[in-house]
Amino acid sequence: MSAGLDDLPLRDDLRGMKPYGAPQAPLPVALNVNENTHPVPSEVADDILDSIAVALREVNRYPDREFTALREGFAGYLGHGLTSDQIWAANGSNEVLQHVLQAFAGPGRTAFGFAPTYSMYPLLSRSTGASWVAGERESDYTISAESAAAQVAEASPDVVFLCAPNNPTGTPLRLDVIEAVYEASRGVVVVDEAYQEFAPREERSALTLLPGRERLVVSRTMSKAFAFAGARVGYLAADPAVIDALRLVRLPYHLSALTQAAATAALRHAPTMLGMVDEIVAQRDRISATLEALGYDPHESWTNFVLFGGVDDPAATWQALYDEGVLIRDVGIPHHLRVTAGTEAETTAFLDALASIDSAS
Ligand SMILES: *Cc1c(COP(=O)(O)O)cnc(C)c1O
Numbered sequence: 001m002s003a004g005l006d007d008l009p010l011r012d013d014l015r016g017m018k019p020y021g022a023p024q025a026p027l028p029v030a031l032n033v034n035e036n037t038h039p040v041p042s043e044v045a046d047d048i049l050d051s052i053a054v055a056l057r058e059v060n061r062y063p064d065r066e067f068t069a070l071r072e073g074f075a076g077y078l079g080h081g082l083t084s085d086q087i088w089a090a091n092g093s094n095e096v097l098q099h100v101l102q103a104f105a106g107p108g109r110t111a112f113g114f115a116p117t118y119s120m121y122p123l124l125s126r127s128t129g130a131s132w133v134a135g136e137r138e139s140d141y142t143i144s145a146e147s148a149a150a151q152v153a154e155a156s157p158d159v160v161f162l163c164a165p166n167n168p169t170g171t172p173l174r175l176d177v178i179e180a181v182y183e184a185s186r187g188v189v190v191v192d193e194a195y196q197e198f199a200p201r202e203e204r205s206a207l208t209l210l211p212g213r214e215r216l217v218v219s220r221t222m223s224k225a226f227a228f229a230g231a232r233v234g235y236l237a238a239d240p241a242v243i244d245a246l247r248l249v250r251l252p253y254h255l256s257a258l259t260q261a262a263a264t265a266a267l268r269h270a271p272t273m274l275g276m277v278d279e280i281v282a283q284r285d286r287i288s289a290t291l292e293a294l295g296y297d298p299h300e301s302w303t304n305f306v307l308f309g310g311v312d313d314p315a316a317t318w319q320a321l322y323d324e325g326v327l328i329r330d331v332g333i334p335h336h337l338r339v340t341a342g343t344e345a346e347t348t349a350f351l352d353a354l355a356s357i358d359s360a361s
Contacts, residue, residue, distance in 0.1 A: 013126065020123060025327055029349045031340040032329040034167070034195075034305050036227035038276040038343060040266075048265040055261035063257035070260050073267035074235050078220075080207045085240040089263075090254060093194060093221040093234025097161075098124050100217060100236075102249035104188045105130035105159045112157035114143050116168060116333055118192065121161045133157060141169040141299060145177045149184035158187040164206060165195050168331040168338050170301025172199065178206055182213055188242070190217045195303035197225030197277050198284070203302075207237060214239040222263060224304060225280075226273050233263045280304050284341035290351050294358075305340045307331070317357060324353040 005015070022033050031037070040048070071084040078087075090096045097120070105111045107129035113121045115134040122132040135151040137143050152160055160181055164173035173191075182189050191206040206218045219236040222228035266273055287306045288298040297309040311317050314337050318330045326349055328339040339350055 013129065017123070017126060020120060022329065023327065025322070027322065027325050027327040029326040029342065029346045031305075031342050031346060031350055032327045032338075033229075034224055034303070034340045035229045036224060036276060036280065036304070037340070037346055038227055038280075040227055041269075041272050041275070044266065044269040044272050047269065048262050051261040051265035052258055055257045059257055061257075062253045063255065063260055065253050067255050067260050070255070070264045070267075073264050074237075077267055077270050078207060078237055080205070080210070080237075082207070082210075082237050085243060086210075086237050087235060088238070088243050088246050089233065089235040090250070091232040091234075091259065092223060093192070093219050093236070094120055094124065095232075095254070096219055096234045096236050097121070097190065097192070098128060099246045099249050100188060100190055100219075101125055101128040101130060101159060103245040109158040110155065111159040111161065112152065112155050113161040113163070114148070114151075114166075116141070116331070117161065117163045118167045118194075119331075121163075125159075130158070137171075141166065141171040143173065143177055145174075145180035148177050149180040152181050153184040156186065160185055160187060160189045161192060162189065163192045163194075165199060165302035167194065167303065168305075168329070168333070169299055169307050170303045170305060171299065172203075172302045175204060175206065175209060178209060178216075182209075182216055185215070188215050188217060189213075190219060190236075192219050194219070194221045194224055196220065197274060198281055198304045199302040210237060210239070214241060217242060222266065225277050226266065226270075227276065228263070228266055228273070231259060231262050231266075233259060279344075280341050283344060283347040287339060287341055287347060287351065291354075294355060305338055307333070307336055307338045309333075309336045311335050311337050317354075320357045321350070321353050324349075324356075326350050326353045 071087040074087045075082045075084045101124055109130045110133050111125035111130045112133045114137050125132045133155045178191055196205055210216055217236050217238040221234040291298040291308045299307045314330050321328055328337055331338050
């Protein structure tokens, strides 16, 4: 005997909600959640382990609530003259975004993003009590500065999410769009740069827009380029006053001593940890070129994944690939599927399996 959610005195605003649920199937080739599929290099793993071992000896004590060393590490990694009082971190950028919503959105307020975009924005918004408003993109998933500013001015949200480049489409977002949205808004503008390291090197980050914009927040994660998804570490840069606001909502000691030690050690090896980015970008571009040759419509991507259209029956293709041991993602966009760029061998396995299925419409 077990009860259902309807039998519980659940919050009314949580009724009918679905939890985040990308399938976690133990398939040989898992290209569904945009991880870096390259393992942490062993010389880095050794150093991280040493740091964790030291931290473990003091694990009877609460950790540094201000995660000082880690914030200094992030400030150094990001550059742009940032200092540690402009840095925040938490257990994945999902928790960072949740902190932003808890501080600046919440009950009676609204959060806004341009759909299709990261599926966690509406979930996090609603679970923290805010309502979610979805804006629109052009048919190629780009957004113009004029349209973005007009939509944001109209919705007047308390928090705006700009995913740059965008998940699940891969679409770049130009800095003039961010500037226009900031000017048109009264709320906090979050630029989610989870995939920034995969964008062309010469492109400017939204970090360059921070000076003089106290409502602007730029979030990043160690989960994608940094090959650290399992450690759960995300961070953001913003005005020190924003960081003070986030301190009001975080749980005490939210970042464990072991997490702080592991992430601080990994950051010391940033160039090695990021060493696979060029290789991943090469595999991404190979995926796009091969998909096109197979008759699909890959969308431009500045990330480590490719969204492609022209799929006759996405659910059937997804299942056929699954049966071949290849896990990709059906993100619910009609006639589209999304695939993460893996190692060369994984990417080959995906492309070969797809070619054998022949499901282009
Ligand atoms: C993967 C992803 C994140 C990162 O989530 P973590 O909680 O840091 O693992 C954030 N934003 C977007 C758009 C993502 O795709």
